[in-house]
Amino acid sequence: MKIAFFELEEWEKKYFQKELADQELSFVDEPLTDELDQKIDAEIVSVFIYSKVDAKTLDKLPNLKFIATRSTGYDHIDIAECKKRNIVVSNVPSYGENTVAEHTFALILALSRKIVESANQTRLGNFDLSQLRGFDLKGKTIGVVGTGKIGSHVVRMAHGFEMRPIAYDPFPNNDLIDHFSLDYVDLDDLLSKSDIITLHLPLNEKTRYLISAKNIGKIKKGAYLINTARGGLVETTALVSALQDGTLAGVGIDVLEGESDIKEEWQLLSKKFSRVQATIDMANNILLKNPKVIVTPHNAFNSKEALQRIMNTTKENIAAFLAGKTINEAK
Ligand code: NAI
Numbered sequence: 056m057k058i059a060f061f062e063l064e065e066w067e068k069k070y071f072q073k074e075l076a077d078q079e080l081s082f083v084d085e086p087l088t089d090e091l092d093q094k095i096d097a098e099i100v101s102v103f104i105y106s107k108v109d110a111k112t113l114d115k116l117p118n119l120k121f122i123a124t125r126s127t128g129y130d131h132i133d134i135a136e137c138k139k140r141n142i143v144v145s146n147v148p149s150y151g152e153n154t155v156a157e158h159t160f161a162l163i164l165a166l167s168r169k170i171v172e173s174a175n176q177t178r179l180g181n182f183d184l185s186q187l188r189g190f191d192l193k194g195k196t197i198g199v200v201g202t203g204k205i206g207s208h209v210v211r212m213a214h215g216f217e218m219r220p221i222a223y224d225p226f227p228n229n230d231l232i233d234h235f236s237l238d239y240v241d242l243d244d245l246l247s248k249s250d251i252i253t254l255h256l257p258l259n260e261k262t263r264y265l266i267s268a269k270n271i272g273k274i275k276k277g278a279y280l281i282n283t284a285r286g287g288l289v290e291t292t293a294l295v296s297a298l299q300d301g302t303l304a305g306v307g308i309d310v311l312e313g314e315s316d317i318k319e320e321w322q323l324l325s326k327k328f329s330r331v332q333a334t335i336d337m338a339n340n341i342l343l344k345n346p347k348v349i350v351t352p353h354n355a356f357n358s359k360e361a362l363q364r365i366m367n368t369t370k371e372n373i374a375a376f377l378a379g380k381t382i383n384e385a386k
Pocket of ligand 1: 151152155200201202203204205206223224225226255256257258261262283284285309310320353354355356357
């Protein structure tokens, strides 16, 4: 079949050339939009989120039967219009659950064992231990807010460290209760009991400022906060104050408030996404300079394996369609 790929990097082209060697592949570096200067006779297209697949674009693809988007979200594709035209759409439902959970623990361990200070100090030839005493994770209470795909991995990993996991989520996961001794509690309880609080829930109108000046004082004095979810879940100015008054002993964040334009992590890898768009306001700047804070640049998803999983799932989606089946249908 004729398959047209849009918006691929070179390593991705090579991958599909190898994996779909018996198909007729073509590659267009630009996104797929209605600005195509000629019709394309591909039966399958694979796109990323900068493509805009609406009725006008579909008019340029008269033979199209299947779209494989290399993303989780698919709001760049007019699904209703595709249905009308009997075009099937598949997406990549998940790719980085363990990846983000591992980054969460990278931040926790960096704080608990003062890894950044230790490395900076020894690089300067200073082997003095007096400022580098950390703390054990074993026996500590970790409060996981949101026990979906990523939060569940965090609970499992915490269990491995012999921590005591507690969680807050309107939809408790019984498997975690049964197998990892997880206790669900309300948010205030979680804030007051946790030695480490970690956020793994989506940002929306209900969750914006989940932790704010109104409730940050309920956090157990000297606790640590980890945020690898979205910056807008936490009121940054309240965070700065909580660090100043000792409510929080340290913070590990992969996401800053003001990044809300980012829908999908993969946008960050694209040359089209300017980091300037991520507004770094004054409070963020204070955070970035605070030695009790570790900031990573929205990098939690960015592992070789996670990116490879996106390619693998896209290939599987296409292979299934070629075999007459549909998997991971976006509807
Ligand atoms: P998920 O949808 O599997 O899980 C989210 C969980 O949050 C669900 O169990 C849901 O019930 C719970 N939840 C919703 N509202 C809540 C509330 N008000 N209080 C407590 N829990 C609530 O999502 P997944 O895959 O675990 O991802 C979580 C978040 O991580 C994403 O929404 C995304 O913002 C962020 N993320 C960050 C990445 C990074 O590179 N830093 C990469 C991927 C995701």
